[in-house]
Amino acid sequence: MSNRLRAWLIATPALLLVFIFLGLPVLSTFVTTFGDPKGPLSTYSAFFNSRFRMTVLWRTMEVALITTIISVAIGFVTAWVVARVPSRLKSLLIIAAVFPLLTGVVVRSFAWLVILGKNGILNNFLLSIGVISEPFSMLYTQGSVIVAMVYLFVPLMILTLVGVLEGIPKDLIDAAASLGATPTAAFRQVVFPMAVPGLIVGAVLVFTGSFTSYATPQLLGGERQMMMGTFLYQRAMVTFDWVGASTIATVMVVVTLATVLVMSKVARKLNPMAG
Amino acid sequence: MKTRIHPVLIFITVVTFLFLLGPLVVIIGASLSDTSYLTFPPQGLTLHWYSNIFEISAFTRTMGTSFMLAIGGTTLSMLIGIPAAYALARYRVELPSFLGNIFVLPILIPEIVLGFSLMKSLASGFGVPIIAALLVGHALIVLPYTVRVVGASLNSFDFSIEEAAVSLGCPRYKAFFTVVLPNIRAGIIAGFILAFITSLNDVSISIFLTGPGVSTLPIQLLAHMEQFFDPTIASVSVLLMGVTVAVMAVVERTLGLTFLTK
Numbered sequence: 001m002s003n004r005l006r007a008w009l010i011a012t013p014a015l016l017l018v019f020i021f022l023g024l025p026v027l028s029t030f031v032t033t034f035g036d037p038k039g040p041l042s043t044y045s046a047f048f049n050s051r052f053r054m055t056v057l058w059r060t061m062e063v064a065l066i067t068t069i070i071s072v073a074i075g076f077v078t079a080w081v082v083a084r085v086p087s088r089l090k091s092l093l094i095i096a097a098v099f100p101l102l103t104g105v106v107v108r109s110f111a112w113l114v115i116l117g118k119n120g121i122l123n124n125f126l127l128s129i130g131v132i133s134e135p136f137s138m139l140y141t142q143g144s145v146i147v148a149m150v151y152l153f154v155p156l157m158i159l160t161l162v163g164v165l166e167g168i169p170k171d172l173i174d175a176a177a178s179l180g181a182t183p184t185a186a187f188r189q190v191v192f193p194m195a196v197p198g199l200i201v202g203a204v205l206v207f208t209g210s211f212t213s214y215a216t217p218q219l220l221g222g223e224r225q226m227m228m229g230t231f232l233y234q235r236a237m238v239t240f241d242w243v244g245a246s247t248i249a250t251v252m253v254v255v256t257l258a259t260v261l262v263m264s265k266v267a268r269k270l271n272p273m274a275g
Numbered sequence: 276m277k278t279r280i281h282p283v284l285i286f287i288t289v290v291t292f293l294f295l296l297g298p299l300v301v302i303i304g305a306s307l308s309d310t311s312y313l314t315f316p317p318q319g320l321t322l323h324w325y326s327n328i329f330e331i332s333a334f335t336r337t338m339g340t341s342f343m344l345a346i347g348g349t350t351l352s353m354l355i356g357i358p359a360a361y362a363l364a365r366y367r368v369e370l371p372s373f374l375g376n377i378f379v380l381p382i383l384i385p386e387i388v389l390g391f392s393l394m395k396s397l398a399s400g401f402g403v404p405i406i407a408a409l410l411v412g413h414a415l416i417v418l419p420y421t422v423r424v425v426g427a428s429l430n431s432f433d434f435s436i437e438e439a440a441v442s443l444g445c446p447r448y449k450a451f452f453t454v455v456l457p458n459i460r461a462g463i464i465a466g467f468i469l470a471f472i473t474s475l476n477d478v479s480i481s482i483f484l485t486g487p488g489v490s491t492l493p494i495q496l497l498a499h500m501e502q503f504f505d506p507t508i509a510s511v512s513v514l515l516m517g518v519t520v521a522v523m524a525v526v527e528r529t530l531g532l533t534f535l536t537k
Contacts, residue, residue, distance in 0.1 A: 007366030011374065014359035014418065018377055021411050025392035026384055032395075074291055081280055081288040091532070093292065095523065098532055100295050102519045104476030106493045107512040110500060111298030114305055114313050114509070121301060121315050155295060163536035212385035215478045215497065229387045233482060236391050246395075249388040256385055 026253070032246040043247045053231075057251065060227040063142060064211040067149040071206045072199060074150070075157025082158065083165040094162065101155040109219045112148040113139070116220070140222040148220045149213065153206040160205070164198030165191075193270070200267040208256045228252050299516065306509035313506055324510040333495050334511060341492040344406075345474040348413030349421070349467055356421035357463065361455065363422070364429035365437075378422045381415050386479035389415065394483035405489045412480040417470035424469060424530070428462025429455075461529040468525045475518065 034040045082093045115121050116138040123135040176186040214229035236245035301315045309319030393412050397403040440450040481491045
């Protein structure tokens with residue numbers, strides 16, 4: 001048996017699993033969107049002409065974008081410090097970041113339900129110090145969804161960036177310093193450009209992750225802050241509008257893939273190591 | 276030369292870690308409160324809410340389902356993922372380079388879209404039993420982890436050892452089991468355990484494939500939260516955090532947690 005044939009045979013079961021149970025069902029979802037009796041593209045024109053659906057789409061993009069910007073900023077600063085502390089402390093901090101990452105989305109969103117609820121900790125605290133005179137509802141707002149999402153994605157950002165920042169040779173920074181660069185200049189002209197590709201990878205993970213999330217907007221946003229994920233679920237399982245649900249699903253896939261493709265192109269262009 | 280870190284950056288880092296760990300401390304505290312509602316700091320201490328978990332059959336039943344699903348789905352993805360990772364690492368020249376990307380697809384396609392599509396095609400279209408569709412869905416979403424983690428182990432494996440065994444007359448399959456597998460054991464254990472926790476915590480696939488008959492623990496928790504607000508949810512959450520601690524201990528002992536920063 002040739003090596004080539006053997007290689008294909010060994011990889012086949014996994015390829016089949018992906019093809020049969022991911023490729024075909026997702027393709028069938030795409031195909032469903034063109035099967036509307038009113039014409040092949042009518043479901044899309046209905047989607048893009050509906051004020052409600054566009055509101056959900058823009059809201060989801062907005063929440064995902066704000067979440068990404070905050071997570072990148074917090075994650076970058078924290079990763080910068082974590083990458084620089086003594087190794088004992090560094091392992092401790094990495095453990096502290098991995099722990100929430102490996103804890104489930106439901107548990108982590110639930111924590112914010114307890115904190116932000118009407119009888120929650122934050123309200124009680126604000127009441128006790130007299131900032132507010134009666135509890136107000138912080139839940140089911142865009143802010144509550146964003147806080148919980150940032151909470152979900154900061155650990156991912158920290159862990160991605162610690163790896164990236166550690167990979168930047170210290171010699172380069174020393175070289176910049178010995179050539180007279182101030183720490184700020186060395187950071188701006190050496191460290192940051194080298195971290196940009198990693199930053200983009202992390203940002204894409206956070207953006208697509210929050211754009212397609214379900215549990216967090218469901219728990220903390222409710223009906224009022226419906227996002228694409230909760231909208232898809234509602235269309236599919238509550239109103240049983242499968243053409244509509246498939247359209248939402250297709251829009252989600254297109255946005256996700258477009259983000260990944262465009263941003264990986266940008267990352268390649270900005271990579272100073274790629275020459 | 277020691278690099279100094281600006282105090283403002285240290286302050287931000289401290290606040291970030293308080294932000295990351297605080298909410299988990301809140302859950303632990305709330306689970307111990309001797310009140311019928313969730314509150315923090317706990318008022319009075321009790322373990323009642325832990326024993327209460329086992330009074331609610333919906334929790335014990337879905338806990339069983341979730342664990343079996345996580346073990347079954349992960350095992351399935353390992354059985355086909357290890358050979359795939361092996362093929363990708365061993366026959367790099369013979370296989371087209373895009374093949375590795377195919378195993379990233381389950382990450383690239385939004386999970387919720389995959390969940391919906393599986394429900395529509397498998398469960399509804401072909402009448403596949405819910406539990407089988409769940410198993411396949413979970414195997415799919417953990418496949419990228421198993422292929423990647425096992426692949427990382429294989430990339431540092433010296434295949435000339437395997438060739439030596441084969442050239443000395445050892446059959447190929449036997450060389451795989453006696454030479455390759457023992458050398459990538461750490462990667463297999465770490466991959467299994469990371470896939471296990473991913474499956475255990477999954478919401479987006481399961482939400483479409485569960486119903487009154489079959490449900491998983493995270494879905495049951497979601498449903499419970501929408502109706503009740505007692506500390507039982509907090510105590511279940513703490514149990515799940517215990518599983519996370521166990522998972523981290525295993526990863527630390529096999530690949531080391533710093534593996535996750537790569």
